[in-house]
Amino acid sequence: MNNRRRKRKNRQWLFALLFAVSFFAAMPFVVRALGGQEGAPAVEAAPPSDTQAESPADSAHVESGDDGSASQIADSSDTPGVPEEAPENASDDAGGISDNDMQDQDIPADSAPEQPSYPQGPGSSGNAASDGFTTVEDSYFDDALFIGDSRTVGLSEYGDLQNADFFATTGMSVYNVLTETVSVPSVGKVTLDELLGGMTYGKVYFMLGINELGYDFNSTVEKYGQVVDYIREKQPDAIIYIEANLHVTKSRSDSDKIFNNSNIDRFNSAISSLANGQDIFYIDVNELFDDESGSLDEAYTSDNAHVLGKYYATWCQWLREKAAA
């Protein structure tokens, strides 16, 4: 009897000991994560570096291998790159610029374009793409492919472009679009490489970038350019539509240090310069859903970041009117 009781008590100490070890082992990570939370916006100011560009790609690698619970957690780690990077950035930013100053600097559109290292097409400018669009029939989308994140998933599920193909998953980013396997209706489970190798598309619509906002800006723009180059190479005859990332609502934008409209605008502005007005066009759906503050109108959304199911049809109608002539 006595013996048994003592045994149990010892086991409790085993728990206490292992818990203490776990606790102190986790401590450095926690300190780093919480330290990074405050410095998060400084990420954008960070100089591009190879390590930063690699870390998201690594996580993409992990994601593609798993399913089920593990992948759900791993996928949601679009942000964790941020806290890891932030502390060193915080020290970079020795001038003592506050978060607010940083934000303010980002707002004027013309301060944004730090030119991407991607070689630009001829005559590229944001305006060139807005000219000369025409309205088309549904058959226009028979040979169209949409590549994107959850916003494109919404378009495939709740939109009414029945004939188009969709290569989209929630959490998709330029860092994992080349490694992710996606189930494309009528094609099957494929990687983008397999899909583009097996099919010929006349139009490729491409909307990515919001999941990447926590990563280094220049690395993401560069990677984005590489993915567009890759699509160009695999589908030489297709028209590529670079789609601006949908804004978030003002309330989300004002309270989020990463997923805010000044970061979205800055990124959209950078990718718009990839358009050449010949076979690469830039289209911006925000003109459809913005309110007067240049944010996603609260009336169209309940989660501040996606339009409600019923508005994807409106979006599709807008796409029909935005075909390159």
Add this chain to the structure above:
Amino acid sequence: MVFSSLEFIFFFLPAFLLIYFITPWRLRNFVLFIGSMVFYSLGTLDQPEYILLLLLSITVNYSLARAMDGRRRGFRKFLLTIGLIYDFGWLFLFKYADFFLSGVNAVVQAAAPESSGIQPLGLTLPIGISFYTFQIASYLIDVYRGKFPAERNFIDLGAYISMYPQLIAGPIVTYGQVLDKMKKRTVSSRAVVSGLQVFIFGLGLKVLLANRVAGLWTALSTIGYESVSTPLAWLGLLGFTFQIYFDFFGYSLMAIGLGRMLGFQFPMNFRHPYLSLSMTEFWRRWHITLGAWFREYVYIPLGGSRRGTGRTIFNLLMVWLLTGLWHGAHLNFLIWGLIIFVFIAIEKLGLKSSLDRRPALGHIYMIFLIPITWAVFQITDLSQLGLFFSRLFPFLPGETAAVFAGDFSKYLSEYWYLLLACLLFCTRLPYRLFSKGHDSILGTIFLLAVFWGSVYCMYKGLNDPFLYFRF
């Protein structure tokens, strides 16, 4: 600051425990009081004045209770009335004033359509005010009733009211339940470890079940109810049914575990509510300390069930309207309370006894009824609520927009394993295994895995509600 955050687990709690345990026990209530004030101020950085409100509340009730000592009954009643008006006055101002004003405006506008109505106050609700108001009112009433003498030590009373383990989300502890421990308590290392184990178990329910299954309900609102298929509406509601349980139960367990680490024994707040056979039973198993409060301070003073059937039904109606309002100042909470009242009243008139005799029927009845009441609870906008019901019951009229035909199978394939885990944790089995084997090797492995998993999730999402929110 919530318990399920890295800040709390890795900084506040260890720092607090260290100071608490090196302090001689005579001063521990003081440490607890100060620690709770720090905890509360960390949670209300935007409204530092709310901490004064809490301190003032403690002071006023402390003084009123002291003033009752040795006075005549009439005077004591006068003091009690002042105290209750004071306590519930603040609660009304912060929680219900705008709801009341919108009601007044609706009436005024019906009479005089031209009038602009009164501007809403738009006050931010002080964290935990619903809970601490109920605790402090119970203290004053109990002193008035002579259950125990008024507390002479301000620190002891302050530590009881503000005690951070239960300050912001219960359980609602009455002073009588902790009085002895307030005066003298010992904490064995065994109790600290077992409190920690309970805390981790609760943390797991909150972070690994509630927070994750929450994505299902979020998805429904993101899509918009008009575009949700009927099967998905039910699946999402099932997800929410689990979410609200493990969120609240997990939080209560964490509170109980923390209490045990400090030498207290808090009352159990949930006892497998989803295994109930009737609404009556459900509310004896769900948020038990709230039900007990309403029973003790509203239902029984009104006469309980001793004044005939008509009066009993009326008393139940009062309790359930107030319970509904306690949960939130919106019309839907009143409707929610009314629905529960109707079912409890019907059960009281005879349905319950026949359900108790037929467990299978009771389970089926509750499997439908519980989620439906949660839908009314969760959707505060009445037109949205109507819309959601038209999805649950497609024969009801309601707007339908584009529905994605594969939505049910999509979300089922994403969430089935979580839903199964939730279902398992609604039964008694995991808790039996836990209480038997928490010190065994397997129990140790399980708890450490839960701790690691929870920390991992908190780390990845930084406890952001948008953890499972990806674009």
